[in-house]
Amino acid sequence: MKIALVGNNDGPLRLYNSMKHVGLTPVFVGLQKEPSAAVLSRYEEEVEIELNTNFQEEKLLKHLTALNERPDLIMNCFCNFKFVQLLDHYIVLNVHPSPLPLYRGRHPLHWALINGEQSFGISIHEMTQDFDAGAIYWQKMIRVPKACSVQLLRERLMKELESDFGSFLKRYIHEEIIPIPNPREKATYIKRRYPADSELTEWNDGAMIYRKIHALKSEDHPAFIHLNEQKIPIFDAEMSLGKAETVSKVTITKVNPDGILVTSKDGRILTLRIKHPEDYSLEKNQVIS
Structure with a gap:
């Protein structure tokens, strides 16, 4: 199975390194937006295939269509545009930093900490036309540290993802994963946060x-x-x-x-x-x- 990794910040890099650990290599690695100089340097040092940056859906679709090896699966880790055309051509799995079906929407880590959640999770689910609504293929829960920041919670969850993603992908490739439902009736939804929302x-x-x-x-x-x-x-x-x-x-x-x-x-x-x-x-x- 040929895999394309897309996303933002260090998301695809975490997935890439986890794949590499189990002997898998993606056919494409792409970042929607160019990251900070420090993160970009890590990509340049650690990723052994060409890195593509600065795209929205239409440009990404052209990139993937032009590949000699057409991917069978796209793994999205934090692209922040809506996938529409891509879903007509590819199977897409999405990383969402919440224990779906809870905390569908933007900024789940912020809301989880403000709301006082004592445990929280990260999920891989099938991407569909409805945000965060597809069947769940993988999920991990952790305890939330006291006086936790968004950055710390994100790092703890991303470590869990990076640790397990390669072995998850091998199981997925061998059709050993049985997805679980992501029921709408049990879902909770959160609002996108803006700078003004930081006021106490x-x-x-x-x-x-x-x-x-x-x-x-x-x-x-x-x-x-x-x-x-x-x-x-x-x-x-x-x-x-x-x-x-x-x-x-x-x-x-x-x-x-x-x-x-x-x-x-x-x-x-x-x-x-x-x-x-x-x-x-x-x-x-x-x-x-």
Whole structure:
């Protein structure tokens, strides 16, 4: 069986190395967008066939059609365009970083951490015209570390994928995999996140504020508050074990050299870490929400 690997970032590289470990080589490796210089360097060092970059569906279809060895299967690991024409010509399996049928949609890792999931998973499923709806061929669950960031959870899940993908593919090739249903009636759906969604607004639930800060501390758009007509990034947080009385307004109760102390509306006592808090004219009793 001839395999094409497509996706973004280090996704196809992880699949490639897992295939190589079990003696398999894809006929095509492609990245929808050119990755960072560091990741691109890894592709150049580790991938022994030509790397194709910068495509949407129509261009990818032309690339695959022009190959001397037409692939029997496309493995997609994080291309973010909708496959339509490709599904008419190829079997496509897709990597989705959630325990399907739960968390269908974009940004499942962000939502899982914000929602406080204690375990989470990653799935390989058949790609269909409906997003994240095809039969499930492989799935792995892990425990979510405390105070986990999106980056850390992604890395833990991708290690599981890389460790097992080569052997999964061999079983798939020999038709030893029996897919399991991905029922719509058991599915949960999540919204795509935007930079503005990183604002801390969930002050009725201090534990959620804490989880959100930790989830986003690895991201390009970390958690933030608006105060003094300024956007103030929050790069870390601590939460006291005890609880204070509930409050109607969230105010700064103390200004520290590395951040501020606040009490959420449900009585959670939180230390919000801020780089250079002196730059923001923060004062005790200022209202946050």
